[in-house]
Amino acid sequence: MRHTLPIAPQFYVTAPQPCPYLDGRMERKLFTALQGEGAEKLNDTLSQQGFRRSQNVLYRPSCADCSACMSARIRVADFRPTRSQKRVVKRNAALTRKANSPWATEEQYALFRRYLDQRHADGGMADMDIFEFAAMIEETPVKSRVIEYHLPPGAEGNDTGEDKLIAVCLTDVLEDGVSLVYSFFEPAMERHSLGRYIILDHIEIAREAGLPYVYLGYWVPGSPKMGYKASYGALEIYKAGAWRDLVDPEAHRQDLHPLSVDPIAEQVARIRLPDSRPAPTRRD
Structure with missing residues (x-):
């Protein structure tokens, strides 16, 4: 009888x-392909180690002399909304949510x-056309x-006389x-704080499904684009190989040292792989 060993994922490094988050710094990513029948298990296992998905790729920051970016997730059972966050939910009470297949x-x-405009x-996504957009959603x-x-x-x-799409999240x-994975919303409705509402509603989605975490992507202290995630309670960050309570955002440095x-x-x-075997050596 012939036995076939599972093919271990290969890891690569970008140039x-x-x-895009901190001026004057250079980014580099460690990544691997996400494909085949083991894709879901690999996505689960690597997401728990700070990786993120983009289409059929899993990646994690691996900058040469900077470790500012940290994966962040909300612990659903312990999350308590602030007064401001409660107002955001109330302000968007009229919205209806629809969960669709990735199309x-x-x-x-x-x-x-x-x-985007x-x-x-x-x-980096400003020139994305409809075909690239479809690939982002569907692949x-x-x-x-x-x-x-x-x-x-x-x-x-909404004075259109029919339902109006105002926010979307690929989840x-x-x-x-x-x-x-990626969210976008109607920029003209700034007063509704739709970006914040999407996160708050996903906490409810996870709670309804009995799932313990909401993964938010990367928290980057000092970044105007990515620092806002520290405002959510029960936040954990992936730092030095483990998930830790954020506690004091000011205690985390924007490390810049070789x-x-x-x-x-x-x-x-x-890196821990789904079958518990050690990861293979990287390939340049």
């Missing part, structure tokens, strides 16, 4: 490029373009959902939580 629509893309016109080898938020006709901000369903990051080979060797 350095300017950091891109022209309506989503129109909203996505308005969002007004909020991130100089960002997923794991259990994903497109969560849409609609404003009913007659509600403040992965993990074995221990939900992961917000010895603040372990060599790539050591990072890869410590």
